[in-house]
Amino acid sequence: MHTWDWDDLRLILAVAEHKSFAAAGRALHLNHTTVLRRINAFEKLHAIRLFDRLSTGYTMTDAGEELLQTAQIMNIAVSELSRKLEGKDLRLEGILRITTCDTLMASILPKALGGFSELHPEISLEVTTGNFISDLAQRHADVAIRTSDSPPDTLIGRRIADVRFAVYAARGFSERHGSVDPAHFNRWLAPDLALGQMDIAKWLRASVPATSIVFKADSLVTLRQAALGGLGIAALPCYLGDSTPGLERVPFVELNALKTGLWVLTHQDLRHTARVQAFTRFLNEALQRSWPGPTTA
Incomplete structure (x- = not known):
């Protein structure tokens, strides 16, 4: 045996x-x-x-x-x-595991996490940044803060905002180049195949000639940094681009209709855990207050 x-x-x-x-x-x-x-x-x-x-x-x-x-x-x-x-744990203490994406951690999420930590110092936060909501199903995380149009049915939560996109460039871009039509601009920064299933990546493949793409990366945060360095223009979520000093929007109406959802999710078995309840309630309110644009609440 x-x-x-x-x-x-x-x-x-x-x-x-x-x-x-x-x-x-x-x-x-x-x-x-x-x-x-x-x-x-x-x-x-x-x-x-x-x-x-x-x-x-x-x-x-x-x-x-x-x-x-x-x-x-x-x-x-x-x-x-x-x-x-x-799920039966009623204590506001212990470890809370969070999975999210690097764009949120590079923009508006740290301030919200800081506010929660001040309010609940006995709860220790552990954050991972990846691209898979499956972290929750595999018990690698308690809460997911994700952009998605269709999260798995096994998870529960709220779509708290619409994530919209715009074209960004380093500040002073418009002064140097004048009025630019991004559809015919030849210095685009684009996601590589690792992000190929994102809506913005699909839009770029359909709308921008491959010869106009001068830089690719596997992270939208990297594309933001490349835009800041003056390499070209990048389509980014507005919460990332608008919160980045040194970037400016390049007017482009074709992106106005492109959007996805921002979700705060947990597993149904954890919905009554005190620290999960406290965190999701606090985060919903904090993100809605700081969100660049209308929320869905």
């Missing part, structure tokens, strides 16, 4: 997901040599080999695949139990 250590199974899940000991270690805040040592010890203890090393990374053996399926089922069960237990 095998005695499984959940921490070991969690480690195996991370290596299988990231296909690298180093990446799995970063995800779990462990040194990659620690990951390697623990995997080797697990294989020796249970007399099985879990991974084959390929040029593209680590892949599971047949035995590893069978163990992985069981570990994934256990992970779902542990996550559901954790959410349900935390």
Whole structure:
């Protein structure tokens, strides 16, 4: 009879997901040599080999695949139990895990987080910036602050504002170039394939010739910095562009109809947790007060 250590199974899940000991270690805040040592010890203890090393990374053996399926089922069960237990937590203390995007953290969100932290000093905030609402479903976060048109049905929350877009350039752009029609301007800054599913990226592909794009990046914050440096013009969410000293809007009516939603979301099992309730209520009010334009409340 095998005695499984959940921490070991969690480690195996991370290596299988990231296909690298180093990446799995970063995800779990462990040194990659620690990951390697623990995997080797697990294989020796249970007399099985879990991974084959390929040029593209680590892949599971047949035995590893069978163990992985069981570990994934256990992970779902542990996550559901954790959410349900935390949903009964009535204390305004502990850790609150937040997932959001870098554009919000580079603009209006830090002030709101600071206000909440002053009001509830016993709650410790942990923030990750990525592109996946699945952080909530996988229990990597308690609250998601995201831009989206259709968040998953498994999450609950409110669409608190419309996110609109505009074209931005370094201050003084209009004085140097005069009246510019962005549709025919030949120095555009654009998202790369990593952000290819964003509405603004789709609009750029349909509206701006590839020959007019002089700079690409995998982050809208990077595009903002490039615009500040004078590399060209960039289409950015208004909450990011308007809050950035040194940028100015370039008039362009074609973007007026483009918008998405700003959502504050949590998992249904956590909706009664005191710190989640306190945070979402505070954040809804704080973001609506500071939002550049009308909210949907």
